Amino acid sequence: xxxxxxxxxxxxxxxxxxxxxxxxxxxxxxxxxxxxxxxxxxxxxxxxxxxxxxxxxxxxxxxxxxxxxxxxxxxxxxxxxxxxxxxxxxxxxxxxxxxxxxxxxxxxxxxxxxxxxxxxxxxxxxxxxxxxxxxxxxxxxxxxxxxxxxxxxxxxxxxxxxxxxxxxxxxxxxxxxxxxxxxxxxxxxxxxxxxxxxxxxxxxxxxxxxxxxxxxxxxxxxxxxxxxxxxxxxxxxxxxxxxxxxxxxxxxxxxxxxxxxxxxxxxxxxxxxxxxxxxxxxxxxxxxxxxxxxxxxxxxxxxxxxxxxxxxxxxxxxxxxxxxxxxxxxxxxxxxxxxxxxxxxxxxxxxxxxxxxxxxxxxxxxxxxxxxxxxxxxxxxxxxxxxxxxxxxxxxxxxxxxxxxxxxxxxxxxxxxxxxxxxxxxxxxxxx
Numbered sequence: 001x002x003x004x005x006x007x008x009x010x011x012x013x014x015x016x017x018x019x020x021x022x023x024x025x026x027x028x029x030x031x032x033x034x035x036x037x038x039x040x041x042x043x044x045x046x047x048x049x050x051x052x053x054x055x056x057x058x059x060x061x062x063x064x065x066x067x068x069x070x071x072x073x074x075x076x077x078x079x080x081x082x083x084x085x086x087x088x089x090x091x092x093x094x095x096x097x098x099x100x101x102x103x104x105x106x107x108x109x110x111x112x113x114x115x116x117x118x119x120x121x122x123x124x125x126x127x128x129x130x131x132x133x134x135x136x137x138x139x140x141x142x143x144x145x146x147x148x149x150x151x152x153x154x155x156x157x158x159x160x161x162x163x164x165x166x167x168x169x170x171x172x173x174x175x176x177x178x179x180x181x182x183x184x185x186x187x188x189x190x191x192x193x194x195x196x197x198x199x200x201x202x203x204x205x206x207x208x209x210x211x212x213x214x215x216x217x218x219x220x221x222x223x224x225x226x227x228x229x230x231x232x233x234x235x236x237x238x239x240x241x242x243x244x245x246x247x248x249x250x251x252x253x254x255x256x257x258x259x260x261x262x263x264x265x266x267x268x269x270x271x272x273x274x275x276x277x278x279x280x281x282x283x284x285x286x287x288x289x290x291x292x293x294x295x296x297x298x299x300x301x302x303x304x305x306x307x308x309x310x311x312x313x314x315x316x317x318x319x320x321x322x323x324x325x326x327x328x329x330x331x332x333x334x335x336x337x338x339x340x341x342x343x344x345x346x347x348x349x350x351x352x353x354x355x356x357x358x359x360x361x362x363x364x365x366x367x368x369x370x371x372x373x374x375x376x377x378x379x380x381x382x383x384x385x386x387x388x389x390x391x392x393x394x395x396x397x398x399x400x401x402x403x404x405x406x407x408x409x410x411x412x413x414x415x416x417x418x419x420x421x422x423x424x425x426x427x428x429x430x431x432x
Contacts, residue, residue, distance in 0.1 A: 001104045005388045010031075010096070012244050012374035013028070013031055013032055013096050014096050014097050015096055015097035015098045015302065016097055016299075016301065016302070016346055018305065020305060020308040020309050020312065021119070021240060022426070023282050023283055023305075023309055024036040024278060024279055024312075025041065026039050026278055027107050029056075029106065029278075030097070032092055032093060032096050033089040033092045033093065033103075033106060035085045035088060035089060035092075035190075036086070036089045036103075036106040036107070037106060037107040037108065037391075038105065038106055038107060038278060039275075039277075039278060040106070040107050040202070041099070041167065042106050043081070043108075043111065043277050043278075044056075044107060044111075044274075045056075046080060046111075047111050047114045047115070047131055047250060047274050047275070048080075048114075049114060049115055049116075049117055049118035049119075050077065050078065050115045050116060050118065050119060051117045051118075052118040052121075052122040054122075056076065056121035058104070058147070060072065060119075060122075060123035060231065061122070061123045061164060063122070063163075064123060064124060064164070064165070064168070064232070064233060065163035065164060066189065066190075067188040067189050067190070068186070068188060068189035068192070068195065068232060068233050068235065068236035069186050069220075069222070069230060069231065069232035069233070069236055069238075070123070070230070070231050070232075071222065071224065071229070071231075072119070072228060072229045072230075072231070072251055073225070073228050074225050074227030074228040075267065077115075077116065077227055077228065077229060079112060079227060080111065080115065081108045081111055081112075081114060082147075082227070083173075083174045083226050083227045084174075084226070085108065086106075086108050086112075086174050086252075086254070087097070087101055087174040087175050087252045088107065089103050089106060089108075090103050090134060090136050090252050091136070091252075094136060099134070099289060099296050100134035100135055100136040100252065101132065101133050101134040101285055101288055101289065101296075102134070102285050103254065104132045104136045104198055104254070104281060104285055105278070105281050105282060109132070110255060110273070110274055110275050110276065110281075110397050111274070111275075112169075112172065112254070113128050113132075113256050113273075113274070114153065114273070114274035114275075116170060116172075116229065116256075117274075120168070120170050120256075120258050122233060123139035123231055124164055124168040124233075124323070125160060125162075125163060125164040125165075125166075125180060125258055125260060126164075126166070126167065126258035126259050126260055127169050127258060127259070127260075127261075127266070127270065128238045128256050128258055128265055128266070128273070129256075129257050129258055129259040129261075129264060129265070129266040129267060129272070130253070130257070130268060130284060131256070131257025131265035131267065132254070132257070132284065132285075132288065133211060133254070133288060134252075134253070134254050134255075135251070135253045135254070135256065135293065136250050136251070136252045137181060137182040137183075137240060137243060137250055137251040137252075138243065138281060139180065139181050139243025139244050139245060139246070139247040139248075139250075140242055140244065140245040141182065141240075141242070141243055141245050141318075142182055142241060142242035142243065142316065143182050143184070143240015143241070143251075144239055144240055144242055144295065145239055146206050146236065146237050146238070146239040147238070147239065148205070148234060148235055148236070148237055149167065149169055149234040149236075149257070150167050150234035150235070150264070151199070152234075152263075152347070153198075154171060154198070155194075155195070155197070155198045155235055156196045156197070156235065158235070158263055160260075165234060165235070165259040166259065166262065166263035166264075167232075167233070167257070167258070167259045167260070167263055167264060168231055168232065168233035168257075168258050168259075169231070169232055169234070169255055169256070169257055170229055170230075170231055170232065170253065170255065170256045170258060171184065171224075171230045171232070171253055171254075171255045172227075172228075172253060172255070172256075173224040173225065173226055173227065173228050173229070173230075173251075173252075173253050173381055174226060174252040174253055174254060175226050175249065175250065175251060175252040175253075176223075176224070176225055176249070176251075177222075177223060177224040177228050177251045178223045178224075178251075179221055179223065179241055179244075180242075180243060180244040180247040180248060181243045181247055181249055181251040182240040182241050182242065182243045182251045183221060183222055183224060183240070183241060183251065184218055184221075184224070184230060184238055184239070185221055185222065185238065185239055185240075186221045186222060186232060186237065186238040186242060187206075187209050187219060187220075187221070187236065187237045187238070188220060188222050188236075189233075189235075189236065190218075191209055191215065191218035191246065192205075192208075192209050192235075192236075193207055193209065193236060194207050194209075195235045195236070195303075197233070200230060205237060208394060208400060209237065218227065221241075239359065246410050248354060251373065265318050265320065266318070266319055267284065267287075267318060267321045267322075268280060268284070268316050268318070269315050269316075272316075279313050279314055280308050280313055282313075282314070283309055283310045283312065283313035283314070283317070284306070284317075285309045285323045286306035286307070286309040287306070287310045287317070287321070288308065289306050289328050290303070290306050290307065290325050290328050290332060291328050293328055293331070294335075296384075297335075298332075299336075300333075300336050301344075302330055302411060303333065303336065304330070305369075306359060307329055307358060307362075310325060322358070326362045329358075329359065329362055330359050330362055333358075333359040334359075334417050381391070394415040
């Protein structure tokens with residue numbers, strides 16, 4: 001039975017039938033989600049930040065600094081477009097094979113970000129940094145397992161002198177979230193020894209927070225009504241519970257990463273806000289699906305589509321984000337490469353040579369840019385493909401210290417030679 005809000009699937013609209021050109025057509029997305037808007041001048045003209053009440057925001061800031069999180073009720077967030085149409089849009093996207101995050105293709109998602117931006121900045125000091133993700137958790141599914149959003153080398157330095165975090169997340173409930181359908185759970189700052197001090201690299205941060213049975217009583221469940229929001233810092237350990245089997249209402253949500261640019265730059269210029277153009281939105285969503293491929297696995301063909309769309313607009317993104325997408329694309333290709341045919345996910349049934357070609361091209365681009373080190377990944381691909389001594393070039397070995405020019409020449413020649421391997425790939429040997 002399709003999710004509520006979803007129409008009968010139309011094969012021509014399904015994600016698997018799309019190309020890098022069709023996903024940039026606003027009329028395509030309007031057909032997928034007729035109740036939402038793309039490049040709608042009237043809706044965009046209505047954009048205005050919600051009032052950031054000084055007293056209310058001061059209370060939020062105090063709570064975030066003390067506990068690592070704070071909640072904002074739906075009554076205090078009078079969204080101009082509501083949240084119901086976005087929740088229905090997520091269901092319509094899923095019916096056509098798109099992940100929930102693609103709701104950020106539509107104006108309503110960016111209108112929401114614009115409306116809450118002043119409150120976020122007043123409460124945390126941060127601005128939207130484009131780390132946008134959507135969720136639809138249908139019990140007995142679950143959200144992310146316990147984690148921190150960021151792991152800086154010196155956590156205490158990722159907070160300002162007034163105690164506000166330099167990275168935070170704004171999580172908005174598009175449907176009611178409760179323990180039965182995976183509401184958030186969080187460990188307050190006061191119960192987390194690694195919050196400011198950092199985590200033992202050889203230990204388990206969650207175990208450090210929960211050394212006794214009594215410590216489990218510090219865990220906070222955060223039920224959230226549709227339209228409400230939760231703000232939490234990058235150091236707060238949080239997770240989504242597993243939904244109760246038999247509970248039929250999904251938990252749908254949308255989150256916005258927010259940062260101080262001195263800690264983490266926005267993925268693209270905020271000059272493109274409040275409503276980035278469709279090309280930029282599509283590229284961001286495709287980049288996000290690559291960046292979070294472990295959580296949102298996809299077929300080789302879809303992975304290629306994501307990369308093609310991202311590459312068309314990659315010049316608009318920061319170099320660090322582009323490097324992240326290159327690294328994660330290679331990692332995702334390695335994972336898909338190792339899935340055997342007949343696996344229940346079906347991800348190993350359509351492996352195509354062009355996915356391997358693209359991964360090798362990405363590694364080459366990273367090597368030439370000087371920003372990525374894919375040596376081990378290249379070796380892994382060669383090993384997985386059963387490359388022998390005669391199948392491709394070996395890594396150059398330069399032993400004369402100080403002869404940097406010779407080393408750079410050798411590295412460049414190696415990169416060019418590996419490009420030839422990419423053009424003529426050897427057969428892929430499935431493994432794992």
